[in-house]
Amino acid sequence: xxxxPDQIVYWEWRFVTVNATLVYSWVVIVLLGAGAWFITRNLxxxxxxxxxxxxxxxxxGQILTQIETTGLRHPKRYLPFIGTLFxxxxxxxxxxxVPGYVAPTASVTTPIALAMCVFVxxxxxxxxxxxLKAYFKRYIRPTPLMLPFTIIGEISRTVxxxxxxxxxxxxxxxIVAILLSLAPLLFPVAMQAFGLxxxxxQAYVFAxxxxxxxASGARAHQNNGEPAPGDAxxxxxx
Amino acid sequence: MQIDWxxxxxxxxxxxxxxxxxxxxxxxxxxxxxxxxxxxxxxxIAEAESKQEEAxxxxxxxxxxQSAFEAHRAERMQAVEEDAEARRHELLARARxxxxxxxxxxxxxxxxxxxxxxxxxxERAVTETIQLTRRVLDDLADVDLEDQLVTVFLGHLQNPxxxxxxxxxxxxxxxxxxxxxxxxxxxxxxxxERLLEVLEKRAGHSLTLSTVTDRELGLGVExxxxxxxxxxxxxxxxxxxxxxxxxQLEADLDQRLTADVSATGSMASVRHR
Numbered sequence: 001x002x003x004x005p006d007q008i009v010y011w012e013w014r015f016v017t018v019n020a021t022l023v024y025s026w027v028v029i030v031l032l033g034a035g036a037w038f039i040t041r042n043l044x045x046x047x048x049x050x051x052x053x054x055x056x057x058x059x060x061g062q063i064l065t066q067i068e069t070t071g072l073r074h075p076k077r078y079l080p081f082i083g084t085l086f087x088x089x090x091x092x093x094x095x096x097x098v099p100g101y102v103a104p105t106a107s108v109t110t111p112i113a114l115a116m117c118v119f120v121x122x123x124x125x126x127x128x129x130x131x132l133k134a135y136f137k138r139y140i141r142p143t144p145l146m147l148p149f150t151i152i153g154e155i156s157r158t159v160x161x162x163x164x165x166x167x168x169x170x171x172x173x174x175i176v177a178i179l180l181s182l183a184p185l186l187f188p189v190a191m192q193a194f195g196l197x198x199x200x201x202q203a204y205v206f207a208x209x210x211x212x213x214x215a216s217g218a219r220a221h222q223n224n225g226e227p228a229p230g231d232a233x234x235x236x237x238x
Numbered sequence: 239m240q241i242d243w244x245x246x247x248x249x250x251x252x253x254x255x256x257x258x259x260x261x262x263x264x265x266x267x268x269x270x271x272x273x274x275x276x277x278x279x280x281x282x283i284a285e286a287e288s289k290q291e292e293a294x295x296x297x298x299x300x301x302x303x304q305s306a307f308e309a310h311r312a313e314r315m316q317a318v319e320e321d322a323e324a325r326r327h328e329l330l331a332r333a334r335x336x337x338x339x340x341x342x343x344x345x346x347x348x349x350x351x352x353x354x355x356x357x358x359x360x361e362r363a364v365t366e367t368i369q370l371t372r373r374v375l376d377d378l379a380d381v382d383l384e385d386q387l388v389t390v391f392l393g394h395l396q397n398p399x400x401x402x403x404x405x406x407x408x409x410x411x412x413x414x415x416x417x418x419x420x421x422x423x424x425x426x427x428x429x430x431e432r433l434l435e436v437l438e439k440r441a442g443h444s445l446t447l448s449t450v451t452d453r454e455l456g457l458g459v460e461x462x463x464x465x466x467x468x469x470x471x472x473x474x475x476x477x478x479x480x481x482x483x484x485x486q487l488e489a490d491l492d493q494r495l496t497a498d499v500s501a502t503g504s505m506a507s508v509r510h511r
Contacts, residue, residue: 006242015244022248029256036263043271045278053271060268076269080261088256104249109242113249 004170005102006109021107028091028104059087066208070215077128078214081121085114086207093169093199097192103199106169108162111206115162118210119154126217135217161209168202353491364483368476375457375472383457384423388433391459391470395436402468403440409463410441417441418462420450420469437461 005020012018039052049057063083067075089105096103104110126135139150172195179188394402417437419425425433434447458471 004240006240006245017242017244019242019245021242021245022252025249025252029252029259032256033259033263036260040263040267043267045271045274053268056264056268057272060265061272079265079269080257083265084253084257084260087260088253107245108240109245110249112241113246114253116246117250117253 004107004109005104006107008102020102021104021110024092024095024102025104025110028088028095032087032091067211070211072211072215072218078125078211081117082207082211082214085118085210086203089114089165089203089206090200093203094196096169096173096195096199103169103173105165105199105202106173108166108170111162111165111169112159113162114165114206115158118161118213119158121210122154122213122217125214129218138217157213161206165202165206168198172198349495353494357487357491360487361484364480364487368480372473372476380423384421385426385429387457387470388421388425388429388459392432392436394470395440402470405466406437406440406461406463406468409466409468413441413464413466415441415443415445416448416464417445418448418450420452420455420460420462422451422453422455422457424451425449433461 005024008020010018010020010023036056039050039056042050043053044050060079060083063086064075064079067078067082072078092103092105092110095101096106123135126138139147172191176188176191176195179191391402394400395406397403419430419433430447430449434445437447438445455471458469458473460467460469460471
């Protein structure tokens with residue numbers, strides 16, 4: 001029994017390996033890109049809009065609202081990053097109900113890679129908003145002694161972000177696999193349903209945490225180096 | 239738990255590609271459509287608000303117009319009623335005047351007819367009376383009366399101021415010596431001599447006298463000189479009397495008609511008031 005989709009290798013040449021993680025990620029990317037293109041090629045402005053357009057408008061509108069609630073001034077600037085994180089993870093997780101499909105997020109590589117993107121995006125957005133000097137000043141406030149702790153905190157929370165998603169998704173797959181061997185009927189179906197719920201929640205948690213990190217980086221200097229209210233991880237995180 | 243670093247890098251690239259794809263095909267168009275819809279809704283709401291405000295102003299305007307119209311209508315109704323009442327009075331008065339005029343005309347016609355009738359009756363009465371008188375005198379006439387009559391005639395002629403004498407003198411001025419005397423009864427010689435004497439005296443020369451007896455002449459004597467006749471008969475008096483009485487009757491009639499018409503006119507004016 002494979003624990004990680006990384007271990008399902010379809011093609012290999014030297015260090016280049018095409019495994020299930022990559023293949024299913026591509027599938028998801030193609031699915032999302034084609035779907036977005038298909039739906040948005042005939043957008044209307046009038047009162048009569050298609051259901052797909054309406055659904056997408058609700059989704060995008062909700063993501064914008066979510067970004068606004070963290071207090072960021074220009075929600076549309078963060079929409080592509082945060083929105084894509086959420087949509088990608090949700091799609092990866094939900095497709096797990098398709099037989100034969102393995103969620104890329106069940107491999108530790110994908111969540112870590114996404115967490116690395118967040119890790120880079122936080123200073124990028126912070127510098128975009130506040131400028132280079134002002135952003136890096138937050139690392140030595142209130143005193144330069146705090147610098148190592150701040151760095152360690154940034155790295156550890158990034159790792160935690162990735163591991164959290166990976167753990168949840170992998171456990172879901174694992175539980176289904178174990179239960180299939182114990183009780184092949186009905187019970188695994190319920191666990192699959194739970195898996196769907198957990199997948200959506202984890203996608204939301206990942207996106208919101210990324211948003212909070214970015215917001216804390218962007219707003220840190222407005223509070224003279226004091227930790228922003230959203231700087232700490234929400235207690236609701238699973 | 240092992241990280242495949244190639245997969246790690248590839249997933250980062252994949253994710254960045256996905257961001258690009260979704261930004262191009264999802265966020266851009268959707269946000270654009272949402273913004274445009276919001277703008278159009280905002281425009282429509284603003285337009286609707288302005289139209290509503292406009293409609294309210296219009297409604298207010300029409301309400302005030304209507305109230306003004308109601309007030310004006312009441313005034314107009316009162317004025318029209320007063321006009322109609324005045325007009326009714328005027329028409330009634332005119333109708334009454336017409337009726338009174340016709341009535342006056344009718345009365346006038348009646349009065350005229352009555353007067354004509356009275357006139358006719360009076361005329362007949364007078365005429366009958368005169369004829370009766372003449373018949374009586376004719377019946378009474380005889381030689382003695384004739385003699386008396388000649389005496390009266392001579393009396394007229396002997397008086398130079400008398401109208402008969404003057405007419406006779408005029409008649410003699412361009413006449414010859416022949417004179418004819420007409421009478422109802424034959425004259426006696428004495429009467430003839432007395433007449434001839436007086437006539438010659440008026441003519442101033444001698445005359446040849448001839449006499450004619452005419453019963454139609456009635457009571458009286460006529461002297462015919464050339465083409466002119468000078469005479470004295472009872473018929474002349476009777477005709478004078480008839481003329482006088484008829485003239486009096488006409489005057490009475492005119493006076494009565496004038497009095498009737500003025501009485502009717504004054505009655506009409508009293509009713510009109």
